Every structure is written in C-alpha cells, then in structure tokens.
Amino acid sequence: MIFKVVVPLPEVKLVDITKNYGSIVALDGLALHVDDGEYFTIVGPTGAGKTTTLMIVAGLVKPDHGSAYINGRIVNDLLPEERNVGFMFQGFELFPHLSVWDNVTYGPFVKSWNPEVYGKSTREMLEMVHLASRDDAFPHELSGGMQQRIALVRALASGARLLLLDEPLGSLDAKIRIELRYELRRLIKDLGLTAIHVTHDMEEAMTVSDRIAVLRKGKILQVGTPRDVYSDPISLFVANFVGETNFLEGVVKSRGEKWIDIELKNGGDIRVTDGRRDVGEDVVLALRSEDVIVHKGWVGETNALSGYVESSKFISGYIRYEVRLNSGERIALRRVASRNHFFEVNERVTVRFDPEKALVYPHPEERLEKAISPD
Amino acid sequence: MPDIRLINVSKMFGRIVAVDHVSLNIHDGEYLTLLGPSGCGKTTTLRIISGLTNPDEGEVYIGGRLVNDVPVEERGIGFVFQLFAVFPHMTVWENVTFGPRVLGWSMERVEEEGLKVLKMVRLENRIDAYPNELSFGELQKVGLARAIATGSKILLLDEPLGALDAKVRSELRLELRRLVKSLGLTSIHVTHDQEEAMVVSDRIAVMRKGRVIQVDTPERLYDYPKDVFLANFIGEASFLKGTVRNVDEKTSVIEIRGGATIRVRKKLFRIGEMVVVALRPEYVKIDARGNIGLNRLHGRVERTRFVGWFTRVEVQLDNGDLIIAEEPMSNGRDFEVGETVTLMFRPDDALIYRYPEEGLEKALSLE
Numbered sequence: 001m002i003f004k005v006v007v008p009l010p011e012v013k014l015v016d017i018t019k020n021y022g023s024i025v026a027l028d029g030l031a032l033h034v035d036d037g038e039y040f041t042i043v044g045p046t047g048a049g050k051t052t053t054l055m056i057v058a059g060l061v062k063p064d065h066g067s068a069y070i071n072g073r074i075v076n077d078l079l080p081e082e083r084n085v086g087f088m089f090q091g092f093e094l095f096p097h098l099s100v101w102d103n104v105t106y107g108p109f110v111k112s113w114n115p116e117v118y119g120k121s122t123r124e125m126l127e128m129v130h131l132a133s134r135d136d137a138f139p140h141e142l143s144g145g146m147q148q149r150i151a152l153v154r155a156l157a158s159g160a161r162l163l164l165l166d167e168p169l170g171s172l173d174a175k176i177r178i179e180l181r182y183e184l185r186r187l188i189k190d191l192g193l194t195a196i197h198v199t200h201d202m203e204e205a206m207t208v209s210d211r212i213a214v215l216r217k218g219k220i221l222q223v224g225t226p227r228d229v230y231s232d233p234i235s236l237f238v239a240n241f242v243g244e245t246n247f248l249e250g251v252v253k254s255r256g257e258k259w260i261d262i263e264l265k266n267g268g269d270i271r272v273t274d275g276r277r278d279v280g281e282d283v284v285l286a287l288r289s290e291d292v293i294v295h296k297g298w299v300g301e302t303n304a305l306s307g308y309v310e311s312s313k314f315i316s317g318y319i320r321y322e323v324r325l326n327s328g329e330r331i332a333l334r335r336v337a338s339r340n341h342f343f344e345v346n347e348r349v350t351v352r353f354d355p356e357k358a359l360v361y362p363h364p365e366e367r368l369e370k371a372i373s374p375d
Numbered sequence: 376m377p378d379i380r381l382i383n384v385s386k387m388f389g390r391i392v393a394v395d396h397v398s399l400n401i402h403d404g405e406y407l408t409l410l411g412p413s414g415c416g417k418t419t420t421l422r423i424i425s426g427l428t429n430p431d432e433g434e435v436y437i438g439g440r441l442v443n444d445v446p447v448e449e450r451g452i453g454f455v456f457q458l459f460a461v462f463p464h465m466t467v468w469e470n471v472t473f474g475p476r477v478l479g480w481s482m483e484r485v486e487e488e489g490l491k492v493l494k495m496v497r498l499e500n501r502i503d504a505y506p507n508e509l510s511f512g513e514l515q516k517v518g519l520a521r522a523i524a525t526g527s528k529i530l531l532l533d534e535p536l537g538a539l540d541a542k543v544r545s546e547l548r549l550e551l552r553r554l555v556k557s558l559g560l561t562s563i564h565v566t567h568d569q570e571e572a573m574v575v576s577d578r579i580a581v582m583r584k585g586r587v588i589q590v591d592t593p594e595r596l597y598d599y600p601k602d603v604f605l606a607n608f609i610g611e612a613s614f615l616k617g618t619v620r621n622v623d624e625k626t627s628v629i630e631i632r633g634g635a636t637i638r639v640r641k642k643l644f645r646i647g648e649m650v651v652v653a654l655r656p657e658y659v660k661i662d663a664r665g666n667i668g669l670n671r672l673h674g675r676v677e678r679t680r681f682v683g684w685f686t687r688v689e690v691q692l693d694n695g696d697l698i699i700a701e702e703p704m705s706n707g708r709d710f711e712v713g714e715t716v717t718l719m720f721r722p723d724d725a726l727i728y729r730y731p732e733e734g735l736e737k738a739l740s741l742e
Contacts, residue, residue: 174570
C-alpha cells in the first residue's frame with residue numbers, strides 16, 4: 001500500500017546561522033535550503049559543525065545569530081516539540097524492554113495522545129515497513145534491518161514529516177551498515193519524507209542523498225548532487241574528501257585556448273583541459289585513482305609519467321596499485337580484478353591520464369597537506 | 376621467531392561459547408586479521424593470545440613455546456586497543472618510553488631503545504611535540520612506537536581505527552600496513568570491517584559463532600569463499616536459486632527460477648541438485664559487447680545509485696530476482712530506471728554452492 005501524505009512536506013531553510021561555544025566557532029554564517037521531500041546530507045570531518053546544524057533545526061540548540069525556517073515559518077522561538085520533527089540517532093536507541101508496538105508509539109503515549117489518533121497511522125507505517133506482524137516482538141529478537149525500521153517508525157509516530165538523522169548507522173558493523181544505507185534511502189523515499197542526515201562518511205552520503213552539503217570548520221564548502229560533488233569538487237579539500245585522489249604540484253608553462261601545459265614540480269610535463277589558469281601560476285592537479293591509466297614498460301605518449309609498481313593490494317574485486325614515479329611522488333590507481341593480475345611489484349610501468357580527467361586548482365597559500373587534511 | 380599457533384582453543388562465558396575449538400597458524404612477520412560480525416569471538420581470541428583471557432581448553436604457542444601459563448607481560452606482545460589513545464599530557468618521547476620507564480630500565484637503555492623505535496617510525500624530529508600538535512598519521516606512529524618500545528615483535532590490534540572518521544580511517548589503514556610491514560612485526564588485527572581487513576592483511580581468518588570458517592588471502596577469500604555465508608559476508612553478492620541440469624568436463628549448467636540457464640565452472644554436483652549461484656557486482660557487466668561464451672540474463676533497471684567511482688545498478692530479472700551490478704564511471708554510460716538490459720558474466724566468475732539445508736536467508740544471517 002502507498003502511504004498517503006496529506007500535509008505538504010516540510011522544507012527547511014537556515015539563514016546566516018552563527019554559533020559559538022566559548023571561543024570556538026561551531027558555525028560561521030551558515031546558509032542552507034533543503035527542499036520539501038528532499039533527502040539532504042551534511043557531510044564533513046569531526047568538529048565541522050554537522051551535529052550543531054542538525055540541533056539548530058531540531059530546536060535543541062539556539063543559534064547566536066541567524067534564523068531557522070521550517071515550511072516558510074520562522075521557528076527560532078519554537079520549542080523542539082512544537083517543530084514536529086522526528087529524530088534518529090546512532091544505534092537506533094530502542095527501548096530494550098518494550099515491544100515493537102510500545103517502542104513505536106512511545107512518543108504519542110507520553111504525550112497522552114488518544115490511541116485512536118495515532119494508532120491507525122502507526123499501524124499503516126508498520127505495514128509499509130513490513131513489521132506489522134512483529135509488533136509483539138522485542139528489539140533483541142529482531143535483525144539490524146528490522147531495528148532500523150522500528151526506529152524510523154518511532155521517529156515518525158507523532159506525525160513528523162521532517163526526519164533528522166545523526167550518524168544513524170554509526171555504531172553498526174560495516175557489512176550491516178552498507179546494506180542498511182540502501183534500505184534507509186528506499187524507506188525514506190517510500191514514506192515521502194524530508195530528511196536531513198549527518199555523517200562523516202562520504203560513501204554513505206552519496207548512497208543515501210539527493211543532495212549533499214560538504215561542511216568544514218563551520219562553513220559549507222559545496223552543495224550539490226552526489227555526482228556534482230564527486231565529479232566537480234570545488235576545492236582541493238573536497239577533491240580529497242570525496243574519493244581517493246592523487247595530487248601533483250606544478251606550474252603553468254603555457255596555455256592554448258582550452259588547455260594548459262604544466263611543468264610538474266619534480267619533473268615531467270603534463271597537458272590538461274582548463275580555461276582559467278594563467279601562465280606562471282602555481283597549481284595542483286587532482287587525479288582520481290580510477291582515472292589513472294597504467295601500461296607495462298615505457299609508453300611515450302601525452303601525459304606519460306614513468307615509475308615502478310610499489311605495491312599491489314586486492315580490495316573487494318579491485319586491485320589497488322601504488323606506483324612510485326621517477327620524480328618521487330606516489331600515485332594510487334585501481335583496476336577491476338576479475339581474477340586477472342596485471343602488474344607485479346617492482347615492475348616498470350607508465351602512468352597516464354586523459355587531459356580531461358585531471359582537475360586543476362590554484363596552489364593553496366598553505367602547504368598542500370594542510371589544505372586537504374581531513375583532521 | 377614469533378610465529379603464533381592456536382590449537383583447539385575454546386572459551387565459554389557461562390553457557391555462551393565465545394571461542395569454539397579454534398586452530399590457527401600465524402607465520403612470523405605475517406599480518407593476519409580476525410574478521411567477523413559482532414559477537415563472533417574475535418576479540419576473545421585476541422585476548423587469549425595476549426594472555427588477558429585464559430582458554431578453557433587448547434594450547435597457545437608463541438615462537439614455538441607453550442605460553443598457556445606465561446603471564447601477559449612475559450609474552451613479548453604489544454597490545455593496542457586504539458592506536459590514538461595516547462597520553463595527551465605527555466610528549467611523544469614520554470609516551471613512547473612510558474613502558475620501558477615503568478619496567479625500570481636504566482636511563483641509557485631507555486634513551487637508546489626509545490630513539491631506535493622513534494627512528495623506525497620516522498618521528499625522531501617530533502619527540503618534544505604533544506599529541507594535540509600531531510596529525511592522525513603521526514599519532515598512529517606514536518601509538519605503534521609505544522606498543523613496541525619494550526621490544527615486542529608481536530603486535531595485537533583490537534579495532535585500532537574504530538573511532539575515526541571514514542576518510543581518516545581509509546588513509547590510516549594504508550599507512551598502518553606499510554608501517555607494520557616495514558617494522559617486520561607479526562601482527563594480529565581484529566575488525567568487523569571487510570575492506571579494512573583486505574587493505575591491511577596478508578591473510579584473513581573469518582570467524583562466525585566462535586569458529587574460524589575460512590583462512591585465506593583477501594583475494595582468495597573474495598574469489599573463492601567456501602560457503603554462502605562467506606560469499607555474502609566478504610564483499611557483496613546477488614544470489615540466484617537454481618537446479619543443476621547438466622554437468623560436463625568443464626562446466627555445469629544451472630537452470631534458475633523462471634527457466635533461464637547459466638553455465639558455471641564445474642563443481643561436484645549431481646544433476647537435479649538444488650544450488651545457489653552467487654554473483655559479485657564488479658564481475659557482472661551490463662550490455663557488454665561481443666564477448667562470446669558469457670552468461671546472459673535479461674532484465675530491467677530497477678534502481679541506480681551513483682556512489683562515486685562506480686554506479687550501482689539494481690536489475691530485476693525477468694523471473695523477479697534482483698541482481699546488483701557495479702559499472703565503473705569510466706564507462707561513461709547512464710542507466711535509466713525501466714530500461715531493459717542484458718547482464719553478462721563469465722562462467723568462471725559465478726560462485727556456486729549446494730542449497731543450504733537451513734534455507735538461504737538463515738545461512739546468510741549476520742546475527
């Protein structure tokens with residue numbers, strides 16, 4: 001059955017939010033717009049301000065400055081229980097001594113609502129998530145996936161259509177976590193909710209979200225679809241954060257209409273597609289491990305760099321090679337394995353890449369390691 | 376030389392069997408990981424090796440010597456719960472030489488050994504720094520140096536990267552393996568994370584319900600899992616139920632639900648037997664061109680997800696079963712939901728198992 005949403009789905013807007021804890025700036029002029037029915041994820045390293053942002057939407061933390069809107073209405077002065085939001089935390093936090101039914105109806109029950117009001121919609125939700133027949137079971141009798149579904153129904157039983165998720169999969173084993181990501185998105189989309197999810201895990205963010213905001217040090221660096229953020233990261237930090245990326249430093253030697261020639265810091269000439277950098281500018285090339293092409297021996301083509309295979313490691317159907325270039329840098333790359341081995345450790349190889357696949361950034365004023373550091 | 380051997384080791388906690396007749400050989404200089412779901416007995420096994428827990432039965436040998444009655448501190452082991460749990464108010468030097476100083480070594484010996492260890496992990500220039508001045512990579516080195524400062528050649532790591540952000544974790548595990556290998560340590564690492572296990576290990580021992588169910592290299596474990604549980608637990612797999620229809624020299628022909636047939640590499644099954652075929656998402660190609668001899672199954676795209684360097688495509692077969700394929704981004708192709716596609720895979724890349732007696736769902740259960 002399809003769950004009918006009768007009220008319009010909530011949209012959420014944060015305008016110029018600042019929050020300090022003592023001398024620590026948690027959020028620094030943050031602005032966000034989450035559309036109705038959108039699955040939106042805030043991703044960033046520990047201490048970026050992700051949870052503080054979520055707490056401000058929930059009303060559990062008051063901003064020093066700025067406004068929060070839910071459905072076009074300013075909510076700065078509304079109590080958490082007046083905002084009609086549902087919450088899912090790490091590890092689901094179900095009550096172990098309560099049955100499925102008592103867990104999911106706990107909110108309406110403590111609010112002394114009339115069971116006739118919430119009973120029917122809660123039962124419908126349990127049916128939707130295929131748990132209606134298990135309403136007498138206790139949490140320890142259920143699988144991780146079932147527990148996730150209960151936590152979800154519980155978060156929504158008071159009628160919330162805006163769901164806030166704070167590292168909901170954080171405490172689970174890796175295998176279950178990966179399976180539940182897909183299921184979580186499916187459930188939230190089927191239920192037609194607006195969701196704001198917080199995580200430090202970019203892969204989780206890409207798996208569950210319609211759009212992602214990358215947060216660092218209280219500021220949003222980039223907002224976009226998973227594909228936008230992955231394919232066109234706005235800065236070196238984002239390029240490093242969203243995948244396995246190799247970085248090469250150099251200086252622009254000459255430029256054509258759509259390309260530039262770069263002399264690498266430690267030797268080697270490279271041509272990449274770019275319309276923005278000037279001759280003489282210090283730049284950093286970012287190259288995804290999956291975009292690196294590798295050949296046996298020496299192949300003198302465009303963008304060819306010589307080196308040897310330093311390590312080879314099989315990881316879930318892929319082989320990850322590390323190539324030590326003659327210039328000293330290490331380049332990581334991947335190949336689908338499918339029971340083939342391509343290169344031996346210590347073998348001489350040529351590393352290449354398509355001029356269109358490399359991203360070029362102005363060299364940061366700080367050291368490169370500092371600019372990309374997820375610390 | 377510190378090789379480690381467990382022979383028939385068991386441990387009960389009350390009526391719960393935590394470790395159930397585990398036998399394991401860890402070679403000198405090997406990096407082995409104990410991998411399994413929560414509650415499988417991996418941490419108890421590690422504690423038995425360290426001497427923190429006594430086994431009810433069985434024998435533990437370190438370097439050929441029976442150590443069942445040897446106390447923790449005499450086993451020559453560096454034990455690390457979390458690599459980053461260093462003392463925040465102590466400098467790098469004070470952290471790393473903490474063990475030797477507690478043992479009452481002479482000043483000269485502490486100086487000599489401390490410096491030696493710090494040079495090995497390349498931290499000799501940071502000896503006066505406090506932990507809050509260090510990067511995660513440097514902290515990991517401090518944790519490691521401290522664990523081996525008293526001369527241990529064996530390193531036991533219990534979820535050492537557990538508390539870290541995903542990105543930091545994925546960088547540090549590469550660095551961790553590099554360090555441990557360059558130091559020539561025998562290392563046993565406990566984790567529930569398959570990818571972490573594959574990145575750091577020479578071999579992985581998968582545990583389930585107190586037993587070791589397979590010990591192998593990451594690659595063999597992924598490509599030749601012994602049973603359906605392992606096929607599911609290591610990496611991802613889609614499962615198809617079928618019946619063996621024909622068996623010849625090199626291949627078996629399996630009829631899957633709905634009547635389509637596929638060829639798989641030969642295994643010793645009888646005609647008519649019920650089997651399960653498992654397919655890895657990376658080994659399933661969508662609409663690949665030309666390849667003769669591949670299995671082909673038809674279906675429609677049910678769902679797609681962009682997950683970075685590959686797109687995950689869920690395809691519903693004509694018989695209703697769901698197959699997951701991963702297409703590298705570099706193929707440059709987008710898939711529309713509802714689009715009809717042909718899935719292809721090599722007979723060699725399909726895993727085949729006897730249909731489990733307890734039913735497929737139960738056999739795959741992680742609980």
